[in-house]
Amino acid sequence: MDYVLHILVLVGIYVILAVSLDLIVGHTGFLSIGHAAFYGIGAYTSALLAVNVGAPFIVGVVCGMLIAVLLSFTISLSALRLHGDYFVIATFAFQMILFNIFNNWTDLTGGAMGVPGIPYPVLLGWHVDSNLEFVALAALIAGLIYLISWRIVTSPFGRVLRAIREDEVVAKAMGKNTSRLKATAFAVSAALAASAGSLYAHYITYIDASSFTVMESILIISMVIIGGAGSLWGPLIGAFVLVTLPEALRFVGLPSSVAANLRQIIYGTLLVVMMMFRPRGLVGTYAFRR
């Protein structure tokens, strides 16, 4: 039972990550392979504040989001006015830079040894320390973020983002400041991803750079694509499928090294197959067409 609860918490975390990524990939039409970097920023900020300064959970979450937003501007400023391909490479570079910082700045982040001993979260007197309570917390945060995303997506702001996705030149011609809108969307998505990081840090109580690699970013992208970009259900389903499917692999009894490779082969194949035969994903609305 504990195992199932653990899976549910992970699903919750990845729902937050996938939904926030969909805001830029599915609704604004920009591919980002740096989402795990923001995930990591949230996690490290929360962890370091909690461990070094004893900051409460909420403070950690908010600070993580703030730093993520600030850092998102480094990409926004440099790459959002360029062709989409360049933006992807910029996010790739950002991801690698941040991973290197997490992994090598030993004085701050513990380097390869990570940050151990992160306390369980305490929310207004509610001590979250059992798996069941964590599922509740994860569901609460994921639900909140889903709601926020739903409000964004159905608002005029969401409409403009979709207009940018379909044809940025037209949006600009209609007088919309597309650069600022894209930067805003990117910042929001980064902040939400950071909150997932905080949740993760306080749940596992130990973090290190290996959870925030390029492969993690690609995993989150896969969730959005496979579930379906452009609708909010898509990333939800994608997160659920891509967290639970590999767990099913565990019961097949393969040696762990083979399982790890097989898991990635499945992600990769699904990505290619989806792009070739159903680019809109399982329940998405954006089909990546010109």
Added chain:
Amino acid sequence: MHAQLLVNALAAGAGYALVAVSFGLIYRVVCFFHIAHGAVYTLAAYCAFLCITTLGRPAVLAMGAAVVAAVAIGVGLELLIYRPLRRRNSSDAALLLASLGLLIVLQNVVSLVFGDETRSMRQGNVVAGIALIGARITRVQLAILLVSPILTGGLWAWLRFGRYGKYVRAVADDTELSTIVGIPTERVFVVVFAVGSALVAVIAVLNGLDTDLTPLMGFRVILKGIVAAIIGGIGSMPGAFLGGMVIGVLESWGAWVLPSQWQDTTVFVVLVVFLLVRPHGVLGRPLRKARI
């Protein structure tokens, strides 16, 4: 000490240069980032590894086999994956995602078959490098240093004077117009993948001989190659070459000035700076803002 740094930088740079040039060639024509090029690199190196160690063939034959394999894979990817996607009017993002998926799959297949440990295809004993301007350079590094500019020069000449070379430039410039004028555009796409894959196979085998093989070797190199192509100027052959040399120098200098774990970071930070200041790179032309 500095002479050795320079020699290392030049050899590494020449390697990155060839990767960047081959990648840039493909990008110019197909207009999306063929990230799976990294997988072609890895597969070519491992193919040579198979030839040398398991089949016991000489290195030159292994190189030939690797080139053939790379061309087959590159062309196969174009015919089986990219062309159908293009027919379906997929956006560049879709192609890039498919390419990414392919890279992951192929990389993991290599990992499954050959294992994650470093494999070596070096033969013979370790010898001291040849002395050069007060530093040491290994024979393989020297080979890279010579082969890279020669192949790049050859590519440039082909693009300038060869019949299909000119077709390539035309298609890179304006695909639709080229088709209208009667250039066999689809065939040009295939040719470009063939040539690009062949070039990257050469450098893959040489690098494999120099620094051994791991399943992730292609991924690391292609990322640096893309950065090199962007810094040097995407769409420009000499730009890509220059970009590669710059990356080589940056890495060596970075390792000298900063603790070596920041080597990679230096390169990516420079990329971000370039994107901020001069996104079309040193020798590239400013990009068109929109495609109508």
